[in-house]
Amino acid sequence: MYRSHTCGELRESDVNKKVILSGWVHKIRDKGFVAWVDLRDRYGITQLVFDEDRTSTKLLEQARTLGREFVVQVKGEVIERASKNPNIPTGNIEVLVEELTLLNSSKTPPFTIENETDGGEDLRMKYRYLDIRRNLVKDNLIFRSKVAMAVRKYLSEQGFIEVETPYLIKSTPEGARDFVVPSRMNEGQFYALPQSPQTFKQLLMVGGLDKYFQIVKCFRDEDLRADRQPEFTQIDCEMAFVEQEDILNAFEGLTTFLLKEIKGVEIDKFPRMTFDDAMKRYGNDKPDIRFGMEFGELNEVAQHKDFNVFNSAELVVGIAIPGGNSYTRKEIDKLTDWVKRPQIGAKGMVYVRCNEDGTFKSSVDKFYDQEDLAKWANVTGATAGDLICVLSGEAHKTRTQLSALRMELAERLGLRKPDEFAPLWVIDFPLLELDEETGNYHAMHHPFTSPKPGQLELLETDPGAVRANAYDLVLNGNEIGGGSIRIHDKEVQSVMFKHLGFTPEEAKAQFGFLIDAFQYGAPPHGGIAFGLDRLVAILGGQETIRDFIAFPKNNSGRDVMIDAPAPIDEAQLKELNLKVDIRS
């Protein structure tokens, strides 16, 4: 038997017990006649004592040969500690060691196994198994497991069944590039790894399974942005005989359950906001509604004066920054520089100080009097002490820029509180999105999303105006879930494919199996998928998903621990009928 107890278990009530513990040597303090060793495992730390008088010199000598991260087993007696440590649950006791067995030695670890480690990100990723020994990472993984278990519990109690769908498939259209796998047995042919199980879950509905879920890996070969992973996990769900309302209720239920179960937070009904409203009020389809700073559109009150910048703009829009009047001129200039950075791309920023005495002072005083500025304050909801920041230009771009400023300032003002949760549904998304480069429309969600009833005809005349039965669940400014009611009629699906630029032959080649299936009585159906990594990170009060993934990839999509991706050898290439010709 390796152990009778874990290193996090023993208390004062265990004093006098003979115990066996196994774990890693966390720390050694050697006082000459006595040495203390902190023994660590997943459950905690227990202090061991090696004492010349009370045990033996030989044992003490043996303890001195130990190093950090050595794996040992000890037998001994639980005794009360003379100087107690109130910071750890086992801090009232220690184990007087009677027998020490070395189970394995260890090289000196490249960084300290402490919450505040001296190891940088790269080093920790290279030795991730050591990183996982740290409480921070370990606790995150335990937390993730708890969330996943709660999801399974809730959904299975609601009658969902978990079904595994294949990984070696054909392209699924979620709008990213596929990772592909060459087939050895089918020369010149490739599988694609699923960007999501979308088509399979729809086929499960045709198969009559009624309520499906799966906690599943998805793969998307996208240009990596910070905090994106090429492989990530979704809670993927689908239901038959449902309307949008049924899906929203079902998954509001799941989210409410998780917030209660995991965070002890009770949330009543989730607000709902249309996509158009979210864009108008927050410049963002995933608004963080934990704080105000809503957009005020100023066209009516700011145009038709002599300020040409505004007169020629499609949209003039501002936000009130609470307490912003305290910013110095220099700080405001810095903010202006911030919105003018290429990543944000604004041409400039107009500001209005709202003085305590009710007067205003703006950067455009030449064109606007106090009465004008009072109207601006009214529209943006600014009060004495605030600063109004105004951007102008093409509507969509300007909204996006002001949204970036809103989020940045909220972050700086500490308004994005990690322990406050504000979920909402964003609904009525556009069905199609214009690709500015090619001038073509593509599906905003995916090609199986159903247009709103009665809007099919609009596809011919004004495709950009068609709204879809598509929805996102947004939490604290993050999209944590998205889904739609699907097209279940094969004619409608053909019309959609046509509008997305597929010839009937192309549609058949890529999605023939789905079109075929829809000829055999596809029920009305719809679903949603939640990003598990992000959900867990937000529930855990953190923003980076990497900290909640056991073995994440870095920003260039590499696993630096196993050193992947990597070349494969000639023989393997040949077997796969692949030729790689890399010339520099």
Ligand code: ASP
């Ligand atoms: N397959 C979709 C996605 O991965 C989710 C859904 O429509 O259910 O975003």
